[in-house]
Amino acid sequence: MSENYEYILKTEHVSKRFGTLEVLKDINLSVKKGEVICIIGPSGAGKSTFLRSLNQLEKITSGKIFIRDELFLHREHDHTVDKLPHEKQQELLLEMGMVFQRFNLFPHMTVLQNVCEAPVVVKKQKKSEAEAQARELLEKVGLSDKADEYPSRLSGGQQQRVAIARALAMNPEIMLFDEPTSALDPELVGDVLNVMKELAESGMTMLVVTHEMGFAKEVADRVLFMADGIIAEEGTPDQIFTNPQVDRTKSFLNAILET
Amino acid sequence: MKKRMMAILCAAGMLVSMTACGAAKPADVAGAATDAAATDAAVATDTSAATDTADAAGATIDLGDAKFLTEGVLNVGAEVGYPPFEDFAEDGTTPIGYDIDIITAVADKLGLDVNIINTAWDGIFAGIGVNYDVACSAVTITPERKETMLFSDPYINNYQAVVLPADSDKTISSFNDLDGMTIALQKETTSDILMSDYKSTGTIDIQIVANEKITSCFTQLQNGEVDAVVVDSTVADGFINSSDAFKIAYEDQEEAEQFGIAMAKENTGLQKAINQALKELEEEGFIEESYNYWFGSAAE
Amino acid sequence: MKFLKKYKKPIIVIAVIVAVIIVLGALLPTKQELLSCASPEMQKMIEEDATRSRKRVTETYESLIVINYLSLSTSGAQEVSEHYVGFVRNVYPADEGPMKVVGQMVNYTYRMLGCGENWMHGAKLTVLLTTLTVLFGLLLGTVLALGKISKNKVLSKISSGYIFFFRGTPLLIQLFVVYFTVPGIFGFAWRDIFPASDAEAVYKGAFTAALIAFALNSGAYCAEIVRSAIQSIDKGQFEAAKALGMTYGQTMGRIVIPQSIRRMIPNVSNEFIMILKDASLVFAISLMDITTISKNIMTSEGSYLVFIPALVIYLVITAFFGFIFNKLEKRFSIYE
Numbered sequence: 001m002s003e004n005y006e007y008i009l010k011t012e013h014v015s016k017r018f019g020t021l022e023v024l025k026d027i028n029l030s031v032k033k034g035e036v037i038c039i040i041g042p043s044g045a046g047k048s049t050f051l052r053s054l055n056q057l058e059k060i061t062s063g064k065i066f067i068r069d070e071l072f073l074h075r076e077h078d079h080t081v082d083k084l085p086h087e088k089q090q091e092l093l094l095e096m097g098m099v100f101q102r103f104n105l106f107p108h109m110t111v112l113q114n115v116c117e118a119p120v121v122v123k124k125q126k127k128s129e130a131e132a133q134a135r136e137l138l139e140k141v142g143l144s145d146k147a148d149e150y151p152s153r154l155s156g157g158q159q160q161r162v163a164i165a166r167a168l169a170m171n172p173e174i175m176l177f178d179e180p181t182s183a184l185d186p187e188l189v190g191d192v193l194n195v196m197k198e199l200a201e202s203g204m205t206m207l208v209v210t211h212e213m214g215f216a217k218e219v220a221d222r223v224l225f226m227a228d229g230i231i232a233e234e235g236t237p238d239q240i241f242t243n244p245q246v247d248r249t250k251s252f253l254n255a256i257l258e259t
Numbered sequence: 260m261k262k263r264m265m266a267i268l269c270a271a272g273m274l275v276s277m278t279a280c281g282a283a284k285p286a287d288v289a290g291a292a293t294d295a296a297a298t299d300a301a302v303a304t305d306t307s308a309a310t311d312t313a314d315a316a317g318a319t320i321d322l323g324d325a326k327f328l329t330e331g332v333l334n335v336g337a338e339v340g341y342p343p344f345e346d347f348a349e350d351g352t353t354p355i356g357y358d359i360d361i362i363t364a365v366a367d368k369l370g371l372d373v374n375i376i377n378t379a380w381d382g383i384f385a386g387i388g389v390n391y392d393v394a395c396s397a398v399t400i401t402p403e404r405k406e407t408m409l410f411s412d413p414y415i416n417n418y419q420a421v422v423l424p425a426d427s428d429k430t431i432s433s434f435n436d437l438d439g440m441t442i443a444l445q446k447e448t449t450s451d452i453l454m455s456d457y458k459s460t461g462t463i464d465i466q467i468v469a470n471e472k473i474t475s476c477f478t479q480l481q482n483g484e485v486d487a488v489v490v491d492s493t494v495a496d497g498f499i500n501s502s503d504a505f506k507i508a509y510e511d512q513e514e515a516e517q518f519g520i521a522m523a524k525e526n527t528g529l530q531k532a533i534n535q536a537l538k539e540l541e542e543e544g545f546i547e548e549s550y551n552y553w554f555g556s557a558a559e
Numbered sequence: 560m561k562f563l564k565k566y567k568k569p570i571i572v573i574a575v576i577v578a579v580i581i582v583l584g585a586l587l588p589t590k591q592e593l594l595s596c597a598s599p600e601m602q603k604m605i606e607e608d609a610t611r612s613r614k615r616v617t618e619t620y621e622s623l624i625v626i627n628y629l630s631l632s633t634s635g636a637q638e639v640s641e642h643y644v645g646f647v648r649n650v651y652p653a654d655e656g657p658m659k660v661v662g663q664m665v666n667y668t669y670r671m672l673g674c675g676e677n678w679m680h681g682a683k684l685t686v687l688l689t690t691l692t693v694l695f696g697l698l699l700g701t702v703l704a705l706g707k708i709s710k711n712k713v714l715s716k717i718s719s720g721y722i723f724f725f726r727g728t729p730l731l732i733q734l735f736v737v738y739f740t741v742p743g744i745f746g747f748a749w750r751d752i753f754p755a756s757d758a759e760a761v762y763k764g765a766f767t768a769a770l771i772a773f774a775l776n777s778g779a780y781c782a783e784i785v786r787s788a789i790q791s792i793d794k795g796q797f798e799a800a801k802a803l804g805m806t807y808g809q810t811m812g813r814i815v816i817p818q819s820i821r822r823m824i825p826n827v828s829n830e831f832i833m834i835l836k837d838a839s840l841v842f843a844i845s846l847m848d849i850t851t852i853s854k855n856i857m858t859s860e861g862s863y864l865v866f867i868p869a870l871v872i873y874l875v876i877t878a879f880f881g882f883i884f885n886k887l888e889k890r891f892s893i894y895e
Contacts, residue, residue: 104799483748
């Protein structure tokens with residue numbers, strides 16, 4: 001694959017409406033390889049929708065999405081104007097791994113099967129290879145002893161770490177995290193954040209929608225503050241957390257830090 | 260024909276004693292009765308042409324001590340749906356057929372109105388004297404039945420017949436020639452009992468396909484599912500009359516059956532009156548005329 | 560070994576029952592022994608039959624492993640019949656009294672089970688037709704359910720139309736159409752599917768028609784079962800599969816349908832029992848299931864006792880399949 005690209009991911013004028021409700025308004029974002037971006041903001045700001053429209057779980061109303069500088073999708077007024085051929089799209093989508101708020105593990109499969117499933121079925125990897133890789137990943141997230149358990153026997157934190165391993169098994173270049181710790185009991189949050197931190201340190205490109213300000217401060221290269229469907233403010237963690245410019249950011253941070 | 264044997268009588272007897280059935284029946288009968296009443300006029304006009312040939316002094320037969328459920332009306336139980344003996348006309352409500360013509364003419368002779376009550380074959384005898392005065396529904400006269408009810412003199416003869424597709428080149432000269440064939444017949448009829456006996460005694464090796472309705476047998480024969488149909492000659496005559504797809508290949512002349520009108524054991528007065536009426540109809544040629552009308556020239 | 564330990568009790572019970580059956584079976588009088596008890600008059604008639612072209616004696620021998628029954632009867636003017644029951648080295652006359660009832664029970668049970676007949680009779684027909692119907696119905700139902708929830712409008716309309724049609728018309732009429740109308744229009748006979756030399760082709764043909772009609776009908780009902788099971792699966796499962804790059808087919812086949820199976824089982828079990836009862840509709844195309852045989856016995860012999868073994872047979876069948884569905888449900892809920 002060509003490494004000669006400027007931005008691994010770029011959006012131009014991305015908008016999304018559900019009926020008359022405008023959830024995303026003209027979002028422009030450029031992500032370089034290896035960047036860790038945290039997206040914060042009040043609920044209903046469109047953070048999750050934005051993340052989900054990047055890997056096509058939501059269809060954008062208009063705007064352009066580029067992956068590795070290639071025009072991945074261009075839509076106007078709910079109609080696709082231009083896009084890559086389907087196979088190429090599928091190939092590029094595999095470069096994005098996704099971790100959900102509610103884990104969404106496959107309950108009828110063991111932990112190991114959960115992690116192996118996509119590599120074997122989608123990438124047609126050999127089963128033995130996929131298993132070896134899966135065990136490595138489970139080791140990495142600290143769950144090698146749970147390989148043969150069903151997800152229902154695991155705690156939320158453990159399930160989320162399996163979900164991370166499952167996403168990583170496809171060797172993505174970008175990891176999308178949609179509020180990965182919001183559904184967890186507070187004492188279980190740390191393990192998951194640690195795994196994400198390690199991932200960030202290994203150079204993974206990450207987009208993280210989160211309410212964990214500590215994590216954002218510590219790990220993010222850039223923090224986006226979203227409100228009412230727009231990126232209200234963006235900057236380094238320092239700029240956003242210590243010296244926010246926009247009133248909405250200020251009041252949001254005040255509210256968060258008070259609790 | 261529909262000689263569902265003595266056992267049915269036992270069954271029917273039991274049914275009467277079972278309150279559930281007793282409770283369910285009257286509703287049905289009432290429904291059928293109103294239907295029949297509504298169409299009564301139509302039936303009467305239908306047959307009036309035929310009875311015109313008889314002398315106008317129809318109601319001359321002495322009813323003696325005959326007993327009726329309703330004054331001036333002959334209530335008749337029949338399983339309507341067995342052409343050409345009894346069936347509904349195209350309108351789906353008027354009963355027509357050979358039996359209907361005969362019983363209407365008989366009632367005419369007795370000076371009574373006729374009321375046809377459609378009833379299921381199962382339990383038809385249990386209704387005699389309860390829901391209707393007589394059963395006139397292609398009932399075979401058997402010694403067993405004579406023990407529990409009275410019969411009029413026979414008004415038709417019937418044989419067991421083998422029906423083949425019209426283009427068949429098989430020849431049947433006795434039931435033994437059916438060996439190796441697949442035959443269709445109506446469940447629990449004389450045909451069924453006879454053929455089952457041929458099979459179970461090992462006389463011939465046949466596959467028996469038993470149906471609830473005789474019409475299913477003929478559809479199966481037409482579609483080629485079965486090789487032959489064994490059925491009452493009277494019914495066979497009727498079918499062959501209305502379709503050239505079939506032919507009668509064999510009639511068993513030896514074991515003839517006779518149909519009579521059945522009534523309650525103690526109603527001897529009615530038996531006498533009906534026999535007198537049948538005798539007069541015979542003399543007037545009405546019975547033969549009706550037979551030719553319903554069964555065509557294929558019959559004797 | 561683990562298996563043996565887990566099911567120790569039932570295995571012992573079954574072993575004892577089997578042992579008792581083997582012993583009782585070994586002590587069962589043979590058919591010849593039963594025949595030798597027949598009256599001299601009957602023996603004479605049987606002898607005469609050998610040379611007759613129209614035989615008169617019907618000999619019915621039925622064995623239910625531990626008990627057997629012989630009936631000799633003649634047709635015609637002088638109707639005579641003799642019945643015998645054999646049990647543990649003894650032959651009992653069964654023309655009257657309690658032994659008559661025992662003999663009848665053996666006879667009715669034997670006939671309703673379809674013993675001594677091919678697969679198209681009695682309990683064997685009921686079980687075979689029901690099982691195959693559910694299997695094919697589920698396959699067809701899955702296809703229809705996927706069609707109905709598909710985004711393809713044409714596919715969805717076709718599936719909905721199919722379901723509407725088959726649920727909105729009576730099974731009996733569908734059976735008539737498949738067996739009588741379709742061959743009538745297209746000029747073939749169901750029995751022609753089987754070799755002409757097959758004497759039982761007519762029953763097999765009718766069974767084929769019944770199975771087609773039943774499966775087409777059950778497909779519509781199963782489609783609703785499958786659809787509601789699929790739609791009860793969390794949307795997150797679809798999203799997770801999609802995010803991992805799985806196609807729609809892979810998502811359905813590997814993620815959604817396996818999870819929905821467990822949710823279907825109680826409804827499929829209900830459908831199974833419905834079909835078990837509906838199987839009696841085959842009377843309309845000349846086949847004999849348990850209900851039809853019991854009704855026939857009722858009308859031809861006037862015996863109301865026949866319905867007792869009929870109920871027992873049905874209960875045994877439902878209990879057996881209920882057990883199987885229960886096991887399946889447990890098996891599929893292992894991960895919960």
